[in-house]
Amino acid sequence: MIDYKFYSSLPEEAKLIRTEVFCDEQGFIEEFDSVDGYALHVIAYVDGEPAGTGRVFKQDDEKSRHIGRVAVLKKFRSLNVGAGIMSQLELKAKEDGAEKTELSSQCQAQGFYEKCGYTAEGESYLDQHCPHIHMFKLL
Numbered sequence: 001m002i003d004y005k006f007y008s009s010l011p012e013e014a015k016l017i018r019t020e021v022f023c024d025e026q027g028f029i030e031e032f033d034s035v036d037g038y039a040l041h042v043i044a045y046v047d048g049e050p051a052g053t054g055r056v057f058k059q060d061d062e063k064s065r066h067i068g069r070v071a072v073l074k075k076f077r078s079l080n081v082g083a084g085i086m087s088q089l090e091l092k093a094k095e096d097g098a099e100k101t102e103l104s105s106q107c108q109a110q111g112f113y114e115k116c117g118y119t120a121e122g123e124s125y126l127d128q129h130c131p132h133i134h135m136f137k138l139l
């Protein structure tokens, strides 16, 4: 069973999952930033065990929300945990009045976000030496 819990400050579970996935597995160095201070964070629990995380936040545009740091621990992948995290974050964005969600996708994850209904736009770019592309979804 998958449960989702929201946190208005960065929970310990998110720190552990993001460190394992983005730092240890993918080699990113600058993982935590000022956005963590004002984003809404979600943790997905599979049978009570923390399995994945993500965050949603507002930037300049009142009608749009940004989703980011979506990560699922290896042993919980391909169980729809990632897709569930996306749905939960999109629901929160919509409840908050947003008409659109957007994100910066690692190019290797583009197919995952397409499955979640996102469309890529513009050229790919490097963020911490990793190719990314901007994607959006109308809610």
Ligand SMILES: CC(C)(COP(=O)(O)OP(=O)(O)OC[C@H]1O[C@@H](n2cnc3c(N)ncnc32)[C@H](O)[C@@H]1OP(=O)(O)O)[C@@H](O)C(=O)NCCC(=O)NCCS
Binding pocket: 021, 069, 070, 071, 072, 073, 076, 077, 078, 079, 080, 081, 082, 083, 084, 104, 105, 106, 108, 109, 110, 111, 112, 113, 115
């Ligand atoms: C990307 C990630 C979050 C996906 O999580 P997940 O729980 O394994 O994904 P789901 O099981 O919810 O997959 C949903 C769908 O997307 C597809 N999918 C998952 N990862 C994919 C990928 N990298 N490329 C293409 N399709 C992918 C699945 O096959 C599934 O398709 P289906 O509905 O036809 O069966 C996870 O692999 C992960 O944490 N990766 C490392 C961190 C990362 O790259 N995060 C994204 C940063 S931008």
